[in-house]
Amino acid sequence: MDEFQEILQDFLVESFELIEQLDQDLVELESRPDDLDLLNRIFRVAHTIKGASSFLNFDVLTHLTHHMENLLNMARHGDLVIDADVMDVILESIDLMKALLVRIRDSGEDSGLEVNPCVARLDAVANGTSLGETVPAPAAAPSTPAPEPKPAVAAVSEEEPDYSGMSDAEVEAEIERLIAVRQAEDAAKRANSAKSSTPSAEEEPDYSGMSDEEVEAEIERLIAVRQAEDAAKRSNKAQEPEPVAPAASAPVPVTPPAAPKSEPAPVAKAAPAPKKVEAKDDGENRGGSAVEQTIRVDVKRLDHLMNLIGELVLGKNRLIKINDDVEERYEGEAFLEELNQVVSIVSLVTTDLQIAVMKTRMLPIGKVFNKFPRMIRDLSRELNKKIELEITGEETELDKSIVEEIGDPLVHIIRNSCDHGIETPEVRLAAGKEEGGTIQLKAYHEGNHIVIQIIDDGKGLDADMLKSKSIEKNIITEKEADTMSEKEAFGLIFRPGFSTAAQVTSVSGRGVGMDVVKTNIEKLNGMIDIDSEVGQGTSMKLKIPLTLAIIQALLVGVQEEYYAIPLASVLETVRISKDEIYTVESRSVMRLRDEVLSLVHIGDIFEVERVFDNSEHAYVVVLGLAESKIGLIVDSLVGQEEIVIKSLGEYLKGIEGIAGATIRGDGGVTLIVDVAALMQMAKSVKSTVGQESAEAKGRGGAKTSPTDYCVMIVDDSKTDRTIMRKALEPMGITLVEATDGVEALNILKQGDHNFDGMLVDIEMPRMDGYTLAAEIKKYNKYKNLPLIAVTSRTGKADRMRGVESGMVEYITKPYSPEYLMNVVKRNIKFNEGL
Amino acid sequence: MSEKLQQIINKQNKALSGDDIKIDEVIQLVGFIVGDEEFSVPILSIQEIIKPISWTRVPQTPEYILGVFNLRGSVIPLIDLRSRFGLETQKHTEETRFIVMKNNDDVAGFVIDRLTEAIRLPKKDVGPAPDTVNEEASMIDGVGKQADRIITILKVGKLLERNF
Numbered sequence: 001m002d003e004f005q006e007i008l009q010d011f012l013v014e015s016f017e018l019i020e021q022l023d024q025d026l027v028e029l030e031s032r033p034d035d036l037d038l039l040n041r042i043f044r045v046a047h048t049i050k051g052a053s054s055f056l057n058f059d060v061l062t063h064l065t066h067h068m069e070n071l072l073n074m075a076r077h078g079d080l081v082i083d084a085d086v087m088d089v090i091l092e093s094i095d096l097m098k099a100l101l102v103r104i105r106d107s108g109e110d111s112g113l114e115v116n117p118c119v120a121r122l123d124a125v126a127n128g129t130s131l132g133e134t135v136p137a138p139a140a141a142p143s144t145p146a147p148e149p150k151p152a153v154a155a156v157s158e159e160e161p162d163y164s165g166m167s168d169a170e171v172e173a174e175i176e177r178l179i180a181v182r183q184a185e186d187a188a189k190r191a192n193s194a195k196s197s198t199p200s201a202e203e204e205p206d207y208s209g210m211s212d213e214e215v216e217a218e219i220e221r222l223i224a225v226r227q228a229e230d231a232a233k234r235s236n237k238a239q240e241p242e243p244v245a246p247a248a249s250a251p252v253p254v255t256p257p258a259a260p261k262s263e264p265a266p267v268a269k270a271a272p273a274p275k276k277v278e279a280k281d282d283g284e285n286r287g288g289s290a291v292e293q294t295i296r297v298d299v300k301r302l303d304h305l306m307n308l309i310g311e312l313v314l315g316k317n318r319l320i321k322i323n324d325d326v327e328e329r330y331e332g333e334a335f336l337e338e339l340n341q342v343v344s345i346v347s348l349v350t351t352d353l354q355i356a357v358m359k360t361r362m363l364p365i366g367k368v369f370n371k372f373p374r375m376i377r378d379l380s381r382e383l384n385k386k387i388e389l390e391i392t393g394e395e396t397e398l399d400k401s402i403v404e405e406i407g408d409p410l411v412h413i414i415r416n417s418c419d420h421g422i423e424t425p426e427v428r429l430a431a432g433k434e435e436g437g438t439i440q441l442k443a444y445h446e447g448n449h450i451v452i453q454i455i456d457d458g459k460g461l462d463a464d465m466l467k468s469k470s471i472e473k474n475i476i477t478e479k480e481a482d483t484m485s486e487k488e489a490f491g492l493i494f495r496p497g498f499s500t501a502a503q504v505t506s507v508s509g510r511g512v513g514m515d516v517v518k519t520n521i522e523k524l525n526g527m528i529d530i531d532s533e534v535g536q537g538t539s540m541k542l543k544i545p546l547t548l549a550i551i552q553a554l555l556v557g558v559q560e561e562y563y564a565i566p567l568a569s570v571l572e573t574v575r576i577s578k579d580e581i582y583t584v585e586s587r588s589v590m591r592l593r594d595e596v597l598s599l600v601h602i603g604d605i606f607e608v609e610r611v612f613d614n615s616e617h618a619y620v621v622v623l624g625l626a627e628s629k630i631g632l633i634v635d636s637l638v639g640q641e642e643i644v645i646k647s648l649g650e651y652l653k654g655i656e657g658i659a660g661a662t663i664r665g666d667g668g669v670t671l672i673v674d675v676a677a678l679m680q681m682a683k684s685v686k687s688t689v690g691q692e693s694a695e696a697k698g699r700g701g702a703k704t705s706p707t708d709y710c711v712m713i714v715d716d717s718k719t720d721r722t723i724m725r726k727a728l729e730p731m732g733i734t735l736v737e738a739t740d741g742v743e744a745l746n747i748l749k750q751g752d753h754n755f756d757g758m759l760v761d762i763e764m765p766r767m768d769g770y771t772l773a774a775e776i777k778k779y780n781k782y783k784n785l786p787l788i789a790v791t792s793r794t795g796k797a798d799r800m801r802g803v804e805s806g807m808v809e810y811i812t813k814p815y816s817p818e819y820l821m822n823v824v825k826r827n828i829k830f831n832e833g834l
Numbered sequence: 835m836s837e838k839l840q841q842i843i844n845k846q847n848k849a850l851s852g853d854d855i856k857i858d859e860v861i862q863l864v865g866f867i868v869g870d871e872e873f874s875v876p877i878l879s880i881q882e883i884i885k886p887i888s889w890t891r892v893p894q895t896p897e898y899i900l901g902v903f904n905l906r907g908s909v910i911p912l913i914d915l916r917s918r919f920g921l922e923t924q925k926h927t928e929e930t931r932f933i934v935m936k937n938n939d940d941v942a943g944f945v946i947d948r949l950t951e952a953i954r955l956p957k958k959d960v961g962p963a964p965d966t967v968n969e970e971a972s973m974i975d976g977v978g979k980q981a982d983r984i985i986t987i988l989k990v991g992k993l994l995e996r997n998f
Contacts, residue, residue, distance in 0.1 A: 606893035648892070648909060650940050650996070655893070655894050658892065
């Protein structure tokens, strides 16, 4: 069973690979119907799949591929001209074949899909054309694949293998095979001597309707098949069923093994043994593709490797950080040089290793592009347009996970270009353009990104039309439409529910497709840029980071927190002054060159308590994702760092606005901003830019008793603190003591008390009164907190410095308790009535 | 030869099953204080106990989730048990510890006031959780009785369950 599973797996992998190439070849074939190489290649795919599937007992698939093979074989011999109609049938059968393979992959069996109509069409095409032409007599045989012995014999004799080159085992296998074939033929001959079976009946022998003789024949036949299979298995266990070299075919119109039940297994499986070398040579000559040394690796292993590299990158970051610290501390020491060298080697190797592993995960984007020629062909027939597809840069590589995600968006964009972009031939001619439209599909690298460009020379996007359609569908208001730039209007096509098509067709018009594009591109941290000119065409540019696991990030600071923003989403950073922020309909905006950019403060998104007063200037990080833009206000820009995305784990997953976390060089955890979610959140967050003192205003609160007032005493001398405490205690207010500036600042930061005033000594260890005052004033919340200097310094310069640092009163020691009390009362607005 | 082998295997099996019985009879717990009460969790659910290190706040989470911290390269959530149990938060002291607990694949760190001791408790001394319906009670697995005190045994699975 396991062995069977293994073979099945190999079969599926191989078949899907073959089919991928097949689509491309078929479309090419239509333009070059007489290209024999191409035909042979296609024929071989059908043949290979047929052979393998019959070996694996997938009867339905065998049945279908067998008929395909017939048809292709006729074309190969020039008995059939491939035109568009024939191609339609072939393509249909290939789709069906794909569906069957998918079914086999998912459920392990190939039943449940109706192949007979398609088979009938295949036959009809084969018959129709072959009958209409002068064809050698036996040409009709392929269309009636009854188990006739003649073609079978032909098939065998035609493939007379070269026995001299065989090993003993192979010879033995071959002998067994021949016996089996002979037996099967005899059986078939006996069973069919009297009657001519119809094409559809031949597949599933109806045992009930058989005579004794027939049943016996059938049993014999089955035994023969089993023997033949065994023989084939033995001789071919590890070998993949190579296609029979077509060049060897005799002038007889060979429809390879015509008796489907008995023949395919032995022929397809056993024949390769002697033929293999030849077939291979053939392949080399034809394709000219050098034999690459490859090895299949489970993606999971690569993922694991990538994770390990991620850890290594984090370790490297830490090492660099430590190296910097050490360098600072032990400047000029001899060992530094050595350490430096080691660190740079480790970091160099890590980077190389990372690139190397990334490369192993890279796939050429051609894997995705391959399916488009076929799609364009189908679409242009369906829409009655003439559309050419030009593909460039299909060898451009990008990460496997991205290749998998990029397919769907591209399908939607190209469908859109075909349906809405390219006009019908009449319209094009009327507009003075060539009759056929062109869609260009380009891929190229740009820095750490891959750019995929889809350019059509169709009618282009009309910004005004987009706006009016959007208003019609209630996607935007008229007011919004008025302020929209052309680019923003183009962005409307990504809104869910938007569609310009007057009616829903099978191709488009549901208003879903472009929304899918946006969502998928956002998922990849990519950007979309649309350019369009009415009448000239549309260009859509998708910019996608090369890899997802290890990314470059911009680190920003807000208050005392740091966040990492994927650099792929950062367009630019600007430093602006507060005056440049305008408020429009309670939203903050700024003017960035000729655009109006809406702004949001990172602190509002992530609920950061804003205690520091931001200075007159702000940093704005302009974020771009898919087609939208936003300005994120941060307190500081820290720099760029390579980060590894780690999940927050099951417990904290799915937190809005956070894509994950990373570990920084200092060992701390920094959260990674989810730019797509942030843009969503920005819409609902109430802007507090420019109204930061709101909290300070509310600070006073309602005071209902003297204990609600709170004053801090900061003095390094216990005696002085006691004197002040004694002087203020009669008021009944809450008093908190601190022994120096640092401690006072910590108490403030903790926020356990809401202070109404502070008495500050100037001369203190660790942090003096002036510095303390300056520090406190940095906090937005305490901007208006009355600071009263209590000091023995009486010089005028001292007083001036006090005022400069933000002290409101200056009390010189010694003082009377009453005086101190009065000053405090006045400054904290003490309500005597309480 | 094979007989001998069989004997050895039998012997080992016996020894193993004997151990099993012993483990079954006694449960090992780690006791700690949160607020005024002593709690405990099964020793096997504890990955490690570390001294407090710095953590990073995570927005849009309940107050009892302090944030995340870096445990040798893993990002792990940090939960304050005081505020999880509805107690006043307190500044961390010298005795504060992070207990990193795991249940299957779920891992989180919990801030506790201080550790007490590792406890071996005969199974018969563990009673069921008191019959209350409030949410806190559902975190209690049972109550361990010792000569001089009562220890609440917490359900680690419940503690590690996201409830927001």
